Amino acid sequence: MGKAHSQAWRNVAAYFDVPPVEQRVLVGRDADQVARAAARFGWAEAATDWREVIARDDVQIVDICVPGSLHAQIAIAALEAGKHVLVEKPLANSIEESELMVAAAQAARARGVQSMVGFNYRRVPALAYARRLIADGRLGTVRQVRAAYLQDWLADDTAPMTWRLRKETAGSGALGDIASHAIDQVQYLLGDTVTEATGRLHTFTVQRPGPDGPEDVTVDDAAWATLTLAGGALASVEASRVALGRKNSLRIEVYGTDGALAFDLERLNELEFLDGNAPATEQGFRRIVVTEPDHPYVDAWWPQGHIIGWEHTFTHQIRDFLLAIRAGISPSPSFEEGLRVQRVLAAIEESAATKPVRL
Amino acid sequence: MGKAHSQAWRNVAAYFDVPPVEQRVLVGRDADQVARAAARFGWAEAATDWREVIARDDVQIVDICVPGSLHAQIAIAALEAGKHVLVEKPLANSIEESELMVAAAQAARARGVQSMVGFNYRRVPALAYARRLIADGRLGTVRQVRAAYLQDWLADDTAPMTWRLRKETAGSGALGDIASHAIDQVQYLLGDTVTEATGRLHTFTVQRPGPDGPEDVTVDDAAWATLTLAGGALASVEASRVALGRKNSLRIEVYGTDGALAFDLERLNELEFLDGNAPATEQGFRRIVVTEPDHPYVDAWWPQGHIIGWEHTFTHQIRDFLLAIRAGISPSPSFEEGLRVQRVLAAIEESAATKPVRL
Amino acid sequence: MGKAHSQAWRNVAAYFDVPPVEQRVLVGRDADQVARAAARFGWAEAATDWREVIARDDVQIVDICVPGSLHAQIAIAALEAGKHVLVEKPLANSIEESELMVAAAQAARARGVQSMVGFNYRRVPALAYARRLIADGRLGTVRQVRAAYLQDWLADDTAPMTWRLRKETAGSGALGDIASHAIDQVQYLLGDTVTEATGRLHTFTVQRPGPDGPEDVTVDDAAWATLTLAGGALASVEASRVALGRKNSLRIEVYGTDGALAFDLERLNELEFLDGNAPATEQGFRRIVVTEPDHPYVDAWWPQGHIIGWEHTFTHQIRDFLLAIRAGISPSPSFEEGLRVQRVLAAIEESAATKPVRL
Amino acid sequence: MGKAHSQAWRNVAAYFDVPPVEQRVLVGRDADQVARAAARFGWAEAATDWREVIARDDVQIVDICVPGSLHAQIAIAALEAGKHVLVEKPLANSIEESELMVAAAQAARARGVQSMVGFNYRRVPALAYARRLIADGRLGTVRQVRAAYLQDWLADDTAPMTWRLRKETAGSGALGDIASHAIDQVQYLLGDTVTEATGRLHTFTVQRPGPDGPEDVTVDDAAWATLTLAGGALASVEASRVALGRKNSLRIEVYGTDGALAFDLERLNELEFLDGNAPATEQGFRRIVVTEPDHPYVDAWWPQGHIIGWEHTFTHQIRDFLLAIRAGISPSPSFEEGLRVQRVLAAIEESAATKPVRL
DSSP states (O other), X not given: OHHHHHHHHHHHHHHSOOXXXXXXXXXXSXXXXXXXXXXXHTOSEEESOHHHHXXXXXXXXXXXXXXXXXXXXXXXXXXXXXXXXXXXXXXXXXXHHHHHHHHHHHHHHHTTOOEEEEOGGGGOHHHHHHHHHHHTTTTOSEEEEXXXXXXXXXXXXXXXXXXXXXXXXXXXXXXXXXXXXXXXXHHHHHTOOEEEEEEEEEOSOOEEEETTEEEEOOSOSEEEEEEEETTSOEEEEXXXXXXXXXXXXXXXXXXXXXXXXXXXXXXXXXXXXXXXXXXXXXXXXXXXXXXXXXXTTGGGSOSTTOOOOTTXXXXXXXXXXXXXXXXXXXXXXXXXXXXXXXXXXXXXXHHHTSOOEEX | OHHHHHHHHHHHHHHSOOOOOOOOEEEOSSHHHHHHHHHHHTOSEEESOHHHHHHOTTOOEEEXXXXXXXXXXXXXHHHHTTOEEEEESSSOSSHHHHHHHHHHHHHHHHTTOOEEEEOGGGGOHHHHHHHHHHHTTTTOSEEEEEEEEEOOTTOSTTOOOOGGGOHHHHXXXXXXXXXXXXXXXXXXXXXXXXXXXXXXXXXXXXXXXXTTEEEEOOSOSEEEEEEEETTSOEEEEEEESOOTTOSSEEEEEEEESSEEEEEEGGGXXXXXXXXXXXXXXXXXXXXXXXXXXXXXTGGGSOSTTOOOOTTHHHHHHHXXXXXXXXXXXXXXXXXXXXXXXXXXXXHHHHHHTSOOEEO | OHHHHHHHHHHHXXXXXXXXXXXXXXXXXSHHHHHHHHHHHTOSEEESOHHHHHHOTTOOEEEEOSOGGGHHHHHHHHHHTTOEEEEESSSOSSHHHHHHHHHHHHHHHHXXXXXXXXXXXXXXXXXXXXXXXXXXXXXXXXXXXXXXXXXXXXXXXXXXXXXXXXXXXXXXXXXXXXXXXXXXXXXXXXXXXXXXXXXXXXXXXXEEEETTEEEEOOSOSEEEEEEEETTSOEEEEEEESOOTTOSSEEEEEEEESSEEEEEEGGGTTEEEEEETTSOGGGOOEEEEESOSTTSTTGGGSOSTTOOOOTTHHHHHHHHHHHHHHHHTOOOSSOHHHHHHHHHHHHHHHHXXXXXXXXX | OHHHHHHHHHHHHHHSOOOXXXXXXXXXXXXXXXXXXXXXXXXXXXXXXXXXXXXXXXXXXXXXXSOGGGHXXXXXXXXXXXXXXXXXXXXXXXXXXXXXXXXXXXXXXXTTOOEEEXXXXXXXXXXXXXXXXXXXXXXOSEEEEEEEEEOOTTOSTTOOOOXXXXXXXXXXXXXXXXXXXXXXXXXXXXXXXXXXXXXXXXXXXXXXXXXXXXXXXXXXXXXXXXXXXXXXXXXEEEEESOOTTOSSEXXXXXXXXXXXXXXXXXXXXXXXXXXXXXXXXXXXXXXXXXXXXXXXXXXXXXXXXXXXXXXXXXXXXXHHHHHHHHHTOOOSSOHHXXXXXXXXXHHHHHHHTSOOEEO
């Protein structure tokens, strides 16, 4: 993540007209490692004490890429020190921490200090364009959304234990890590909010090898949910880390009364769109290569048909963050939006505690 | 359905070595209509009273294509009269009727009279081949199944009321009509049975125009479920009649520890297969065109790459039915298997009665 | 081919309102074999002498499925006997024979006797619909066509010698067998005629095992051509029998000033269409599932999304043949159109005799 | 091009272990413009006189992104001044200039000064991996290649005249601009050289609006060729700038005796591979997402399934160039390889001067 965020800071000004920005200090735990990384990724300095860095006058922005359990502490301190803050998703591991962060963000905002949570897939041109099509009414009333985030890095039963598989460090498994992206997208694309949820969680591999023998996996490998949105749409969400062969497949389908959309993150430069108002004989999902100058973000890039990579979701995120800071407006997704996703995750967990019906 | 079943009876012997069979009598309610249909579709005679036909000595097989509410009555009578019976899916509209039909089937079976329920998608070559790959262990242990049956014939809010949208005649909506196919496939492909279910049902359009003004739609437009299988796999099932742009898209994905599969009924001659034991650099979903002589059913058809149509799921069904009758064995899916699907539908409905968690 | 033609005759009246037709006599060389085939495929009688059958008063139509070297003889005799004639493509193995057949067809036509050559892919609904879109101007002026017919049944060097690989029996190889389909489509889709050609032919495997040892392959394994059309478009044509993994892939792309199309016979129920008049941000090849009632031929078939098979290109061909006979008009493609394809093949062969430029 | 090359220089060291490199001077014609571009794209200085810059002691590498007519002059001067040279493709506009460049490159190479021509698509991971599969024998003997480079920026008849459409400045049209990429790929993938060619060129729009009225277009809009390779394979090449809807679609298919490949630059992170040695029932083109650590170049990038963009073909090119310089070996493609492509282009033009066969 640090590598991807660094490239965004290093490159954003080559493509977009943003306020001048310098890569001042990279902070890490190991002095040697962070020094090497700073040199490699274009940072002027390296440091190991984030509190000292936050205190510096020549630092105006803090970009937080650490495990979720540390988000609240750093973000709140930085906001209180008057630094604009970008924090990786999910906002935090608990509702409580998230609420504290929202309070800090609101206080800071009143002083002109901005904050943002890094649901970077909002900055995929195809998804930003999808949102525009929906907002423009091209789908009519949206009824049904199908969102699935499928990965397979836990498909192997012998893959080792990590902090991501312990509830105390990770909060949850596929649910918080990747279903959160899907849930944010549902709300983002529809410009709507979730009001109800059902859910189910499952752990296929309940023990994994640790350094001192088998350890219990205490988070989910896969998650399923249905969500009701305030506007009446229903969404299904599915997330898995054991979907063999799917590497990073966030697939989203949106069905409305007048149109439909389909997207897959493994082909992030494409969007499929069906116009339900075309004559029946001419209807079909069209594969739009989202590389036209009038597509969101694209005029900064290459000629038509020349695709961009995953990392530029971060480049676009930094662009939007910097422009909001310059304009003195609150960037989106705000900490409040991050909290809203956390509440949905909590509702899914609550629902998942109910036993299924036995046949 | 009558048209599709008729073509199967008319053509099966041109492709497969089956016992000789004649299209004796077509039964319908309107004498003129049924006479015309009989002539068109190759039946020697037409009739309007199914009881009379069942009583005939020159009739050995009864193929039932009527609304589900009439299944039990006709099927039981036919079985009692010693006729082999093929009945369209779902087996019946209620568990009670289904149980009566199972009892009749078991009694008949003891006398050498066979019965079968028409989950015709078991006879898609690609799906029969998928089952073989799974049974051969090519996927390892199956963990996750994603099944969705998406149609859009109710996407239009002004589409008229029909008997299919009334609970008393149709039993349920998308759930019984199309989710039942998906559920049967999950059990068929894995050779396993569902032990638990969660579910949700929703009706997007609650009133539709009838002949005398608006009428209430009393069945679901869409359904969602998660299913636990005895062997430990979990399946998600989604069905919709409002998924604009999806005409007849039964999509199934199966993820195991050693391989994965993907299928879409709109491209029923293809199966995607990923071999998880290939080197990582060479893994990928391969698009198998299921038209090789060694694929199930295919040696009867055309040279490689020459695809077959949807209607031949019925041709294959008749083949298997006739061969089972000749061999004196019970064809599959049996009425018991049909009942098992009904029990899953009932569990989903029961679970759907629980309120979602409100945020 | 006989099997596929038989199914068309057996089923056409179940789907289309055609004049009543009976499957009278199947003719073959081996009395036993032809008797069995007749029984299997629905023919009332079997015979071994085609001249006798042509002389029968109760035969009105002759459908010729024999090697190309026999086409002229049988077709001309049948036409002279006053029988309507359908002959498989290509029309004949030589220009000379083709011209004799055209003369016979013209004489017969003057007496109300019809004839047709079986370029069955004109009856793929998606291709008939493609022609309609082009004729309606949806592509503007067509500039460029890319047509490739790829198969792989000769990819194996050890596949045995057959009559299809000898110039004296087959006329040519991939060129006459499959490039001819592509060439017919180019002219059919554009409603235009070829005026110029360049070409190249190649044989990758020059000897193959025969019953008495290796034999020389005297036809091409693959062919390439460029064609100029009278209207100014240029088409490239490529045909191969060694394109490993392509079973029956006739792929056609058409690029005009206002739109574009793409098709693949392995997915014959689909057509991709790009509307160049849509806003740039919304352009993309849309995958039309050609199963709507208003698509050509489709109203006879199944509900939307329920695909048909390759064999029904023949069913549609018989329909159109029968309707033309009833209407007393000349069906298309006529023998003249078949001859036109032969002339293009001859021009390609002539061009292929020129040596390439050596570097 | 300058923007894309600059990003490669700016970022290469963040991903790859290359010798330290600084972006010293950007050279352009307009002092103001080049100063702004230098600031934006990370160059320390700007200049307008390339001769002065070449003379500087603190410049060791010259990267040439100018129209082809200037390549020879600058490249030869730079090589003579002892600078390593990277020049954009095509090598030059004429065989004569190309030969002079090759001579200069050979002389420089003897002094340890390296040179390279920028066929950047050799650095697409999927294509580098395709070459590896072929070299490893996974396709057996390659027989047939189909390469097409389709764009549509001239589909609009009213698009204005530019230097790219005049023979004197551009050399040729689609042929030199994009077919050259396809030809280089054919030779690169197969590790083979073209020995014979046939060709055809066409200009669909013969006049275009210039500042003072209509001007003649003197280069081709589209090109077709067949190529013989020394090893016995045949390749077809097609290039077009009027293929409406294709933005940057370099499609390559390779068919061998034991396997086949397919690629499309619009999905440059994917490669389709068919293993002809798998059982017939299991064969199919598998879609490999080329983002595994063991795929070429990929270990420097993101986790599996996280795709990279078009611009990193240049990043990889710089990496390979720098590593070759450090190792004191000649990078590939060399100027000799660039010349070889020019000779193929010339042979195609020569063949295209022959009239097609008229029907």
